[in-house]
Amino acid sequence: DSGVTQTPKHLITATGQRVTLRCSPRSGDLSVYWYQQSLDQGLQFLIQYYNGEERAKGNILERFSAQQFPDLHSELNLSSLELGDSALYFCASSPGAGDSNEQFFGPGTRLTVL
């Protein structure tokens, strides 16, 4: 158990809908990262927050947005969902923001768009 929690574990929804994925980092960690794992793709970095502020942005679609709240939990919002958005979404946390920080991954949320 990494100490990172994600909810829900599974989500099934329809095209065009909007969903919110939630992540609580390990106690004391200030950075939260979001990743997407699609079939046959490696882990794709979406976005990073550090202590409430956006620190880095990867290949995140405009239909997706995220935020980190004062209590350091983070939410990833996915809207106008398409079939291709079906994937495993991971959240990870680390104490600091730099690339040399070990990341601790949550159990993931599996999103299925029908």
Place this chain on the structure above:
Amino acid sequence: ILNVEQSPQSLHVQEGDSTNFTCSFPSSNFYALHWYRWETAKSPEALFVMTLNGDEKKKGRISATLNTKEGYSYLYIKGSQPEDSATYLCASGAGSYQLTFGKGTKLSVIP
């Protein structure tokens, strides 16, 4: 955007065999190299983070080396056990607060 390549894509070894796999990454703007172990139905778990050329790290039967000048890292497993079966991911950071992951090497250890 970095391009991180891992080889082989998959590997089957007998219990007791030693094995190694490779991670290649762009050597320019290198900042850090991570190795993660990802078991089926679980989440990736950090093994090592290396930053300096020539770094060698060890955890039990697993060790890793880093060559930042030529842009590669090796992961070694000595005396493979069935519980070592997993996908091993490497990820490189270029100091831009984001890691680029390879697609992984899937290791199966046959009892």
